Amino acid sequence: MILARLKPEQSLEEHLKLCIKAFESLESTKPWNALENFKEFVKIAIVFHDSGKIFYQQRIKKGKGFIGHELLSAFIVDEFLKCEDLNVCFDFRVLIDAIVLYHHYAMGLKIREEKFLREFKDGFSVGEEEMFEKILKEHEEIVLGLLGLEKSRTKKAMKRVNDAVVSHLEKGFLQYRFIFKNLRYINKEIWDRFVADKVFRKLMMLGVNAMTIVDYLGVKLDRGKETEFSKVIEEFVLLHRENLNNL
Numbered sequence: 001m002i003l004a005r006l007k008p009e010q011s012l013e014e015h016l017k018l019c020i021k022a023f024e025s026l027e028s029t030k031p032w033n034a035l036e037n038f039k040e041f042v043k044i045a046i047v048f049h050d051s052g053k054i055f056y057q058q059r060i061k062k063g064k065g066f067i068g069h070e071l072l073s074a075f076i077v078d079e080f081l082k083c084e085d086l087n088v089c090f091d092f093r094v095l096i097d098a099i100v101l102y103h104h105y106a107m108g109l110k111i112r113e114e115k116f117l118r119e120f121k122d123g124f125s126v127g128e129e130e131m132f133e134k135i136l137k138e139h140e141e142i143v144l145g146l147l148g149l150e151k152s153r154t155k156k157a158m159k160r161v162n163d164a165v166v167s168h169l170e171k172g173f174l175q176y177r178f179i180f181k182n183l184r185y186i187n188k189e190i191w192d193r194f195v196a197d198k199v200f201r202k203l204m205m206l207g208v209n210a211m212t213i214v215d216y217l218g219v220k221l222d223r224g225k226e227t228e229f230s231k232v233i234e235e236f237v238l239l240h241r242e243n244l245n246n247l
Helices: 012-026 036-048 051-061 069-081 090-101 109-119 129-147 151-167 177-196 198-217 228-245
Strands: 003-005
Touching (some): 003 012, 003 051, 012 129, 036 129, 051 069, 051 129, 069 109, 090 198, 129 151
C-alpha cells in the first residue's frame, strides 16, 4: 500500500478519492459548470498532486517527512501529459503542471529546491529495486482507476512516466539533479504564460486554490477529530458555493 501519510495512516488511493469527492462539491457551482474542460484538467492535477510520494515510502514508514514531494509530482505529471496519445495542448499541460507545483507553496522554485538539496545532500534512497517496481505498478493502477480517461491511452502515458522514473534511478537512489533542471524549464513556461495571458492567470489561480482546498479536505483527521482550521476550510467552501451560485 502506497502511503500518503503515516499519522493518521492514510493510503494514497484513499486520500485521492476523498480529494475527488471534495472537488465534486466545488465543481457543482455555476462558474465551474461553465468550465467543463477545465474541470477535467483540475481532476488530472488532483490525481497526480501527491504522486511524488512514491519516492518517499521508506521515509514515510519511518515517520519522516516528504519535503519537496510536490516538485517530484510535477515532474511525473509533466511526463504523463507529454504523451502524444493524450493530445493535451501546451497551455493546459503547463496549467496542470502549475497547479501541482504550487498547490502547497507560493514560494518560488529556487527556495524549495535549495531546501530539498539540503535535506538529501547525502542521497535520496527509494529502497530496493524489486519493492520500488511494485510501488510503480500500484501507482499506475491507482491512476488508471481514478483518472477516468481512455484506458489504453492512459496506460501508454503511464509507461512513459515509469520509464522516465526508472531512468533517474541508480542503485536504489534517485538522481534528482536532472529532474530539477527540467523543473526549472517547466517553471519558466508557467510564469511566461502567467505574465502574458490573463485567462491563463485566472485559471491558474482558480486551479491552485481549488487544489489547496480539496487537498486539505482529503486528509483523514486523527481519530475523526476536527481541527479549527478544518472548520474554517469547510465554512469557506460553504460560503464559496453560496456566493458563486448567486453570480
